Every structure is written in structure tokens, then in C-alpha cells.
Amino acid sequence: MTAVIEVKNLTKHYKQTNALDNVSLSIEGGSIYGLLGRNGAGKTTLMSILTAQNFATSGDVKVFGEHPYENARVLSRVCFVRESQKYPDDATPGHAFRAARLFFTNWDQGLADQLIRDFQLPMKQTIKKLSRGQLSAVGVIIGLASRAEITFFDEPYLGLDAVARQIFYDRLLEDYAEHPRTIILSSHLIDEVSNLIEKVIVIDSGTILLDEDTDTLRDRAVTVVGDAAKVDAWATGRDILHREALGRVASVTVLGHLSDAERAEVSASGLDLAPVSLQQLIVRLTQKAGAETQEVR
Template sequence: MTSVIEVRNLSKRYKDKLALDNVSLSIEKDTIYGLLGRNGAGKTTLMSILTAQNFATSGQALVFGENPYENSRVLSRICFVRESQKYPDDATPTHALRAARLFFDNWDQKLAERLIDDFQLPLKTTIKKLSRGQLSAVGVIIGLASRAEITFFDEPYLGLDAVARQIFYDRLLEDYAQHPRTIILSSHLIDEVSNLIEKVIVIDRGRILLDEDTDAVRGRASTIVGDAAKVEAWAAGREIIHREALGRVASVTVLGHLTDADKAGLAAADLDLASVSLQQLIVRLTQNAMQAASAESITTAAEEVR
């Protein structure tokens, strides 16, 4: 596959906070990515650097093989829908959409009009008087109708109810099938977007925790439930990312694809096997990384005391 974004050893520091820590990744052409992670993990910082709205402290970020800063050849092919997008006080959705239509060469006015109707967006109300959901709808419409070669959606669903979010997902998939492009979707609603994304990137504390095909991630972890002694015996030597116990019953979540022999062993030991959703896996991996980082900090502090 052809890469449209190449990031190498990218770091960003804000005074005493390291927002991005030696990040390296490739973003492929005509693929839907999920950029996932907790608040403050570094997702927005990364997208801001890639769209030339922020500067890296060190490292390199190339978009279409070029530095995006003050580069009209690159920026005219990118759309960045920010969660905190600002508009002039007297601007209406009509003004915002007309401006977008002038900027994006692939703009589809018919799609924009269809989305306006789908989201029931009041075009003549000033944007500062729109609800949180209506403001999000403005960004979603621009992002989809722009048909930019690379489109970033930073938490695009905020304020949208379940019906409106489903409209967004449906229209995104429908238009992507007809007009493929690269889409990077930053979201906290992992299970909702898990069927949309083809590749998943998880960022935590400014570091890449996971960067894989979504299909490869599914089945990467399993939860084993049953008699505590049997569970612990079966899990011995495996990488455990979560453990729970209640009386004589225990459950462990282990990394690694299970073989037929593994499954036969579970059945013979009368242990239950449960799948782990993408959201559960990411939550457990993030928690595990946090615990490891905390343990490392404690060890470092102890060594400094010595």
C-alpha cells in the first residue's frame, strides 16, 4: 500500500509535559483509521502537527512526501474537523459551508445538502447559538462533503445523539465506498466505531501502544473464567493484562491468539472462554501500560534516593 503520511521519531514537549514521545507510524492511502486513546493521550497534538497547526519539538512528519507547513500543495488536500473549531461570532452554518466549498476542490454540494437535511441543521442560526450537537453536525458535513484526500475527524460526535451518530457512520461508509480516501477518526466510542475502522492506532501518554489492522487485533486477547486455582494454573506463563477474583471464581484476560489445543485444554478443565471486544482490549492495554509506567517511576525514584 502507498503511504500518504510518514511520521518518524516525532516528539512534542509543552514545558514540563511530553505530549508526544518519539512517535513513528505510517498512514496508508484510502484507509479508515481509528486514532484511539484517553483524553490527553496526544491524539489532537499529533493531528495538529500533521495538519500544520502545531510544531513538533523534534522528529519528522511528512504528508504526501512533503513538510505540510505553509505548503499549499499539501494543505489543500487535507481537511481537519476539530472538536474545538472556532468561527466568527456572526457566522452561520451557511457561511461556514460556503467557505469550505471554496477551499476544497472535491467538494460535493449535493452530499452537503443531503447531510444538512439528515442532521436537520438550521442554516440561518448563528453558529454561536447552535447546540453542541448542531455544531458537531457542521463539522461532520464539512468533513464528509469536502472529500479531501486525507480527512481528520477529532471527536466528531460530541453532542450528537445515538441516531445522529449512526447517520454519520452510515454516510461515512457509504461515501467512502464510492469515493475512497484516507480518514483518521479520533474517538472515545471505541465499540461504536470498531466496525468502521480498518486499522487501529492506540496512543497513550504520547506513545504508540498499538498500530495494527483491526481484524488482526480482534481475537488478540481472551478472558478465561472459572475455578480460581484452575484459571491460575492454565494462565501460568502467559501475558496477563487483567485479573479479577470473587471468592473461588476468577477471571484473567490474556494476550495471544488461542490455539485449538488451548481451547481443548480449557474445555477439559471446565473453564469458560469469553471474547474481548476492541474497547475492552484497548482499556486493558492502557491500564496495563499505566501500571507498568507507575512501577517504573517508583523504581526510578527509589534508585535516585539511593
């Protein structure tokens, strides 16, 4: 697939901190990306630079082959939905949607109307008086109904309850299936979005820790559970991500793909294999990277 975003050696420096540290990545068109990482990892900074709402200290950014800053050809094809979006004091959701309809050429009013009903959004209330969940719904509706060629969702659903978040996920998948585009979904609710995303980018302390297809990433680790002595013997020499024990039972998560023969050997030893969720894997990899960084220092 053709890359719609190219980032090379991108750095953003704030006083004593590198929010982004020599980041390079390529984002292909027609995929749903998960931009994952803990709070303060650099996710919002990266998206802000890609959408020309922030400046890089150094490095190069290309969106649709062009620099996005003050570039109407690029920005008219991009939608950035962020939790901290500001609106005029007297603006209602209707004002926000009418403005979005004028800006985004692919705007679908029918979809917007459906989402307004789904989220039970009070249209006559001013945005500044909306609850946090209702404010999140405004952003979600704009992001989906815009049908922009590239849409960034920067944790826009934090105020939504579980039911409303599921509505968002369902509507996103339904509309993406009918109208494919590039969606970058920033989140720390990894398990919730794991079934949505096709590609994973994990950012930690301003650097790219992972950039892989979701299916490939899921196959990178396995957990073995059973008698502690047998588990430890099996894990000897392997790249251990995490170990925990309760009494004589231990659980070890290791990096690496197991062949069919290796899996059969584990079963024959009386040990059990357990899948590693995407969230568990990313958390453990992030912890491992952090520990290795501390050792270097």
C-alpha cells in the same frame, strides 16, 4: 499500499510535559484509522502537527511526501475537523459550507444537502447560537462532504446524541465505500467506532502503544472464565492483562493467540472462552503500560 503520512521521531514539548514523545508511524492511503486513547494522550497534538496547525519541537513529518507547513499542495488535499473549531460571530452554517466548497476541490454539495437534512440543521441560525450537537453536525458535514484525500475527525461528534452519531457512522461508511480515501477518526468511544476502523493506532502519554490492523489486534487476547482454581492454573505463566473474581468464579484476560488445540483444552477443562472487545483490550493494554511505566520510575 503507499504511505500518505510518514512521521519519524516526532516530539512536542510543552513546559514540563512531552505531549508527544519520539513518535514514529506510517499511515497508508485508502484506509479508515482509529486514533484511540484517553483524553490528554496526545491525539489532538499529533493531528494538529500533521495538518500544520501546530509545530513540532523536533522530528520529521511528511504528508504526501512533503512537509505540510504553509504548503498549499498538501493542505488543499487535507481536511481537519475538530471539536473546538472557531467561526466568525455572524457566520451561519451556510457560510461555513460555502467557504468549504471553495477550498475543497472534491466538495459534494449533494452530499452536504443530504447531511443537512439528516441532522436537521437550522441553516439560518448563527453558528455561535447553535447547540453543541448542531455545532458538531456542522463539522461532520464539512468532513464528509469535502471528500478530502485525507480527513481527520478529532472527536467532532461529542455533542451528537446516539441517533445522530449513528447517522454519522452510517454516512461515513456509505460514502467511504463509494469514494475511498484516508480517514483518521480520533475517539475515546472505542466500542462505537470498532466496526468502522480497519487499522488501530493507540496513543498513551504521548507515545504509540499500538499500531496494528484491527483484525490482528482483536486476536491478541482472550478471556477465560470458570472455577477460580482452574482458571488460575491455566493462566499460570501467561501474560495476564486483567483478573477479576466473584466468589469461586474467576475471569482472566490473557495476551496471546490460542491455537485450536489450546481452545479444545480449555473447553475440556470445563472453562469458557469469551471474546475480548476492542475497547476492553485497549483499556487493559493502556492500564498495563501505565503500570509498567510507574514501575520503571
